[in-house]
Amino acid sequence: MTTAAEIAPDVPFDIRNLPKVSLHDHLDGGLRPATIIDLAAKVGHTLPSTDPVALAEWFRESADSGSLVRYLETFDHTIAVMQTREGLQRVAREFVEDLVADGVVYGEVRWAPEQHLSQGLSLDEAVEAVQAGIEEAVEASGYRIQIGQLITAMRHADRGQEIAELAVRHRDRGAVGFDIAGAEDGFLPSRFAEAFRYLAEQNFPTTVHAGEAAGLESIQSALVDGRALRLGHGVRIAEDIDVEFTTDEANEADLGMVTLGPLAAWVRDRGIALEICPSSNLQTGAISAWGEEIDQHPIDLLYQTGFRVTVNTDNRLMSSVTLSDEFELLIDTFDYDLDDLLELTLNAAEAAFLPLEQREALVEQITEAYSELR
Incomplete structure (x- = not known):
């Protein structure tokens, strides 16, 4: 698979400096290889390699299997080194530093505290450790960035x-x-x-992983049972879209007639954001129904038909990508331009779990930065 990091399209602006919004970014999928090695040595965890370059390549190759189950197995090593306050705080701090370097101005960091208790931390202590690392990095950055935690429960647990x-x-x-x-x-x-009912009663927002390794039933349950305001990945909503190709009068081109099923129409018409992760979707086989190459990813179909598409990394380590890389990949694959990147970024800003006034300020910040490039 060609990764976004290997693509360098000739574009008239610096993608890395564009303000970005990251909604789907896993803390335990974004560690620096050198940090994993250092922390593993301290806790006595054995790794596939103790060379940072080789370890990074091992993660990418192991994740590039076409199977979400095997993809998730790579997390055994990252989670193993995130069991202490020191480890969690350091990983969170470096994670935010990497977001800053990527041009992210608003990020939501998701992780599952229940997976980080083996060395005696309580759930609350784990959350506090991550928050301490986030705040330390934000304060030290001198950069206009906001970071929130998405507290995650593991769906196979109780x-x-x-x-x-x-x-x-x-x-x-x-x-x-x-x-x-x-x-x-x-x-x-x-x-x-x-x-989910309790969260709704507490007026606390939810996003639900759905439409990645499972299809429409999972998405329907996310919306009905999970009361999801966003769909984590959600790419398989395209299974509810029918595209018929016809030939134009000159017999020169195929024209697509698009029909949305009831679930797809509901998601699109109500602006439920899709947290799409292009490179990860290719790695895990989430788009296998459409093909095995990035140009067959239904992200463009969803974007062109009016879904609130957002672009995300999922796991920066496993996919060996940044958000800048993912934007480059879309430019190279679908010929997206600055207007497309702005729309995708504003989609994410408007779907952020922030109060209205802060979302409006974020939209203004992004729009102003883009206007300076015109």
């Missing part, structure tokens, strides 16, 4: 209510939303229906 209550406890101390993640197929959001 701690949904407990994690939902954890998220609400920290709503004024860094937590901005709730998510469920992990093996999607066979674990519908309906498993956590009561937890």
Whole structure:
């Protein structure tokens, strides 16, 4: 697979300096290889390699399997070194530093505290450690960036209510939303229906991984049972879109007639944001129904038909990408221009789990930065 990092299109602006919004970015999928090696040595965890370059390549190759299950196995190593306050705080601090270097001005960092308790931390202590690292990096950056935590429950476990209550406890101390993640197929959001009901009663927003390893039933459950305001990936909503090709009068080109099914129409017409991660979707086989190359990714179909598409990295380490790389990939593949990047970024800003006034300020900040390039 050709990764976004290997593509360098000739564009008349610096993509890395464009203001970006990152909505789907896993903390345990964004560690620096050198940090993994250092922390692993301290906790006695054995790695596939202790060379940073070789370790980075191992993660990318292991994740590039076409299987979400195997993709998720790579997290055994990152989670193993994130079991102490020191490890969590350092990883969070460096994560934010990497977002700053990528031009991100607003980011939501998702992670599952329940996976980081093996060395004695409580759920609250784990969240506090990550928040400390975030705040340390934001303060040191001297950069206009906002970061929120998306507190995540693992969908194959039975701690949904407990994690939902954890998220609400920290709503004024860094937590901005709730998510469920992990093996999607066979674990519908309906498993956590009561937890999602509790979150709705607490007026706490949710985004749900759906439409990646499972299809329309998973998306429907995310919307109904999970009360999702956004769909994590959501790319398989394209299964509910019918495209018929006809030949024009000159017999020179195929024209596509697009018909939305009821679920796709609901998602599009209500502006439910899709947190699409192009490179990751290719790696995990989420787009296998459409093909195995990036130009067959349905992201362009969704974007062109009016869905609120946002662009994200998912896991920077496993996919060996930045958000800048993903933008470059879309430019190279679909010939997107500055107006497209602005629209995709504003889609994300408007879907951010922020109060209205802060979303409006974020939109203004982004729009002004883009206007200076025209």
